[in-house]
Amino acid sequence: MNINISLQSEIPAYEQIKMQIKAQILSGELAPNAPLTSMRQLARNLRVSIITTTRAYGDLEAEGLIYTLQGRGSFVKCDSETIRQQYLCSIDQSLKTAVEKASAAGLNLAQLQNRLEDIYYEQCH
Amino acid sequence: MNNAIEVHDLCKLYPGFALKSISFTVPQGQCCGFIGRNGAGKSTTLRIMAGLTFPDSGEVRLLGKSCADPSSREEIAILFDQPYFQEDWTPEDIEKCLRPFYPGWDGIRYRDCLNRFGLDAGKKFKNMSRGMKQKLAMAVHLSHPTKILLLDEPTGGLDPAARDELLDIFREYLLPEDRTILFSTHITSDLERIADKIVYIHNGEITYQGSKDSLTSSYCIVRGATLPPEKREHAIGIRQTVNGYECLMDLRHIGGLPSGTVTENASINDIIVYMERNDKNV
Numbered sequence: 001m002n003i004n005i006s007l008q009s010e011i012p013a014y015e016q017i018k019m020q021i022k023a024q025i026l027s028g029e030l031a032p033n034a035p036l037t038s039m040r041q042l043a044r045n046l047r048v049s050i051i052t053t054t055r056a057y058g059d060l061e062a063e064g065l066i067y068t069l070q071g072r073g074s075f076v077k078c079d080s081e082t083i084r085q086q087y088l089c090s091i092d093q094s095l096k097t098a099v100e101k102a103s104a105a106g107l108n109l110a111q112l113q114n115r116l117e118d119i120y121y122e123q124c125h
Numbered sequence: 126m127n128n129a130i131e132v133h134d135l136c137k138l139y140p141g142f143a144l145k146s147i148s149f150t151v152p153q154g155q156c157c158g159f160i161g162r163n164g165a166g167k168s169t170t171l172r173i174m175a176g177l178t179f180p181d182s183g184e185v186r187l188l189g190k191s192c193a194d195p196s197s198r199e200e201i202a203i204l205f206d207q208p209y210f211q212e213d214w215t216p217e218d219i220e221k222c223l224r225p226f227y228p229g230w231d232g233i234r235y236r237d238c239l240n241r242f243g244l245d246a247g248k249k250f251k252n253m254s255r256g257m258k259q260k261l262a263m264a265v266h267l268s269h270p271t272k273i274l275l276l277d278e279p280t281g282g283l284d285p286a287a288r289d290e291l292l293d294i295f296r297e298y299l300l301p302e303d304r305t306i307l308f309s310t311h312i313t314s315d316l317e318r319i320a321d322k323i324v325y326i327h328n329g330e331i332t333y334q335g336s337k338d339s340l341t342s343s344y345c346i347v348r349g350a351t352l353p354p355e356k357r358e359h360a361i362g363i364r365q366t367v368n369g370y371e372c373l374m375d376l377r378h379i380g381g382l383p384s385g386t387v388t389e390n391a392s393i394n395d396i397i398v399y400m401e402r403n404d405k406n407v
Binding site: 007040041043044047048049050051 | 154155156293296297299300301302318319320321336337338
């Protein structure tokens, strides 16, 4: 479980930890039932307060992505497909918002697609 | 969550100084930073906890037991400024002497800590540097089962590398879930990356207690040309020059500042500096 956080980032440390664990479940690096580094150990390794890692794990647990056994540690609950589905849902949400705003601004589908392509190539290449 | 440390209405009167009925709690498993200026009452509070001073009134409960009860002390580890060991003793002698007093003493762990901390088991205490002495004290604390670590200015006088090493050892102490640290320091940068909670003591009174994140995220530093008069009452520790002003402000009040005003995040250090300056201005 490889995690690197930036303390200068605008994104809070707990959010960075969450995002990276999610990404590793999605990529299959962390398989279902794989053990996660304990919260207190991770806090020590990343040099953040214990509350920070507790919050990240708490959020992941609330989202149903990991589970914690008292005294045993935390483990991956879901497989990459669950997270992929979550990502798809959130993509659909964002696209809906984009379509709403496009129609308000008077853009047609082709124009919206062009913009999407621009952004896609900008981000991915 | 259980509180490992509970301080209730603690009062202590000295000529020229008083602890004025302070109360705070530290949940078990957390690291709590105890901050304030020299002479604010940090050491007095910690000395009462360690049973070295008696309060005039009020009570401290450590792991549910009154700190006046000697049986509470077995689970308390203390590092105040510097450890007290016989000057001519070596880490080996220290082990021989302490082992009988600590039923759960773990000699293998002690050796392991000495090795990892780079301490020579045959070197006399008086020949050690300040950083080595602090690490030796922590090697002792990690080698028998305790639940609370009380620290009073443990990093004072250490160079940045030695401070970093010592902070990492405090993190190692915190690995078991039931361990709690109360960490008094005026080097607040030590706390930025370890403290969960902050208790701020000022002139013998508690000014703030709560999570570190909510402290640092409730204030920001404001800089600008001239402060609008209606905002004057919200400016904390204002510093005015011919080129402009600089102050600390509660985030709730920063709306409506003129354009060109700069705001930035405040560190624990900034918050103390501005609040203490404010106190002097008033």
